[in-house]
Amino acid sequence: GESVGLHLPTLSVQEGDNSIINCAYSNSASDYFIWYKQESGKGPQFIIDIRSNMDKRQGQRVTVLLNKTVKHLSLQIAATQPGDSAVYFCAESTGFQKLVFGTGTRLLVSP
Amino acid sequence: DADVTQTPRNRITKTGKRIMLECSQTKGHDRMYWYRQDPGLGLRLIYYSFDVKDINKGEISDGYSVSRQAQAKFSLSLESAIPNQTALYFCATSEPAGMGSYNEQFFGPGTRLTVL
Numbered sequence: 001g002e003s004v005g006l007h008l009p010t011l012s013v014q015e016g017d018n019s020i021i022n023c024a025y026s027n028s029a030s031d032y033f034i035w036y037k038q039e040s041g042k043g044p045q046f047i048i049d050i051r052s053n054m055d056k057r058q059g060q061r062v063t064v065l066l067n068k069t070v071k072h073l074s075l076q077i078a079a080t081q082p083g084d085s086a087v088y089f090c091a092e093s094t095g096f097q098k099l100v101f102g103t104g105t106r107l108l109v110s111p
Numbered sequence: 112d113a114d115v116t117q118t119p120r121n122r123i124t125k126t127g128k129r130i131m132l133e134c135s136q137t138k139g140h141d142r143m144y145w146y147r148q149d150p151g152l153g154l155r156l157i158y159y160s161f162d163v164k165d166i167n168k169g170e171i172s173d174g175y176s177v178s179r180q181a182q183a184k185f186s187l188s189l190e191s192a193i194p195n196q197t198a199l200y201f202c203a204t205s206e207p208a209g210m211g212s213y214n215e216q217f218f219g220p221g222t223r224l225t226v227l
Contacts, residue, residue, distance in 0.1 A: 032213035043115075043201050043218030044154070051213075089153055093213045097142070097205060098169070101153035 012108045019077040021105045023090035026071060030092035033066060034099070035075045039086045047075070047088075077107075085109045114138045115219035117202050123225045130189040132222050134202030141207055143185040144216065145169075145177060148199040157200075160185055161207070192226040199223055 013019050025033070031052055036044035050057045050064045050073075057064050063076040073090050087104045094100065115136045124130055134143065141162045146154040156169030158177040166177060174196060176188045189196055200223075203216040 034213070034215075041220075043203075043221050045218070046215045049213060049215070091154075097208050097213055097216070098156060098159070099154075099216065100170075101155070103153045 009103075010106045010108065012110065013080050015080060015082060015109055015111050017080050019075075019080045019084070019107060019109075021075045021077075021088050021090075021107065023073040023075075023102050024071060025073060025090070025092050025102075027092055027094060027100070028068070028071070030094050030100075032093040033064070033073050034091045034093060035062075035064060036089045036091060036101075037084075037086045038089065038104070044089060049093075080107075080109050082109050082111060115202060115204055115217055117200075117219040117222050119222060120220065121223045123227065124192055125227050126191075126193055128192050128226075130192050130224065132187045132200055132202075132224070134185045134187070134219055136183050136202075136204045136217075136219075138204055138217060139182070140204035140217075141182065142205045143179065144203040144205075145175075145185065145187045146201045146203065146218075147171060148201060148221075154201065157187065189224075189226075192224075194226045197224060197226045 034049040035047040038044045048059045048064050061078045065074045087106050089101050089104045091099045091101045118133045144159040145157040148154045155171050159167050160179045178186050199221050201221045202219040205216045206214045208214040
């Protein structure tokens with residue numbers, strides 16, 4: 001069946017470093033890939049998405065890279081800040097916006 | 112005020128009880144979703160609704176039912192709660208998107224349900 005997984009459950013970085021969160025997916029038919037951020041006690045919050053026909057998209061301090069050859073998705077956060085500490089989920093959208101989420105990576109930012 | 116609200120925020124109940132979780136939104140979105148989150152498993156789709164007259168099963172609908180009372184309200188029921196339904200439950204909304212398109216889903220704050 002469809003599955004979206006992550007390579008690392010926890011990523012620890014120093015404030016100011018760049019962070020890279022990785023994700024592997026299995027459904028080649030997905031239309032969009034999305035990154036969500038979930039802070040403790042809150043619902044997931046949209047960060048950025050990328051359409052399946054693109055390989056890179058940039059937002060404010062974030063960049064998403066899509067490598068369809070190896071079915072790999074990554075989220076890069078520049079100049080990581082303490083406020084970036086959260087769990088990050090990748091998700092893929094198939095058909096009519098049905099999302100399949102990965103298991104999540106916890107990002108810990110230390111001062 | 113929050114755009115997507117969920118009530119209750121926390122609930123403890125006993126096995127066999129009927130439970131209803133409610134979701135309301137002021138975003139004017141047609142599409143609403145219910146997800147379940149378990150530790151280490153991410154979010155999984157339970158049910159979704161594209162408009163008031165539309166209800167669809169998601170990945171894990173067994174043991175759950177839903178009701179779309181109005182565009183702004185989407186409730187999730189557990190007819191006879193069991194301990195393995197202990198989880199975080201999230202409601203989400205989005206604008207319509209055609210096949211192959213995507214519009215951001217906006218999530219509520221979640222309901223923590225414990226079934227003893």
